[in-house]
Amino acid sequence: MIILGGAAALYFIWLLFRLATYALPIYSAVGAGLFVHTQGYGTTAMLFAGFATGLIVLLTGQAVFASAKSPLLRFLVLLLFAVPAGFAGYQAMTGLLGLLIDVGVWANWLAVAGGLGTASAA
Template sequence: MLALGLLLNFAGIGLFCWLIFTLAIYALPFFVGLYVFMLALHGGAGILAAPLVGIAAGGITLAVGQMAFAMTRSVSVRAIIAALFAIPATLAGYQVVFAMSQIGVPSLAWREIFACLGAIFIGGTAWTRLTIFTEIRPLDSGRAVANDPQPVLTAAAHQK
């Protein structure tokens, strides 16, 4: 029974860590949704309307962030957008790892070290998940890029 308990604890911690790393990219939309929910609730929207407004705000934040990241060609703008998503994930990662380390680490110094390392890894994961599958298209002024909606007009097209 002890071995089964240890195995299940190990599997549970592994599942929890997988969830943290998978959901790290959604920290900014969650925080925006929670903030808008609290504003709506304190503004008198009611118990039924406030969650809907918060969920809509979080979804819009995620959609606008991903669309802005996908549509821009500037590396600096992409870095700013990725940082906007990675910084809340880093803060959330710090808090989660610090809370989890209180279970088994008695020293405050080691808890802080583990929390800082967890924040770096979780923030880096959020940054990587946002930037890994995007490629920057080259800017060619002389010819059209394959994915552009309107091709560059040539001299022959101007004469017609």
């Protein structure tokens, strides 16, 4: 059971950082859903608006990156997706390290390394 629990924990950590690479579409989807909800629309409209916005942001970013010939435009699209992913990776690593060790200089350096790794994976 200990080995199975360790494998499950490692899988969830991998999943957390894998999902952090999609931070920009998720942030935009949550923002659009909350905006629609505060305008007085129902839950169905909120979910549809959030899902559609996140999907549009993801597909538009992928299409612009794939079709752009200019290295500067590709770099800007890369930064647009990598910066929120790096921030999400930093926050995820800070949360995980808060469970394991005392917060200090080493925890911040490891969290920065986690954020940079997540940003580079995005």
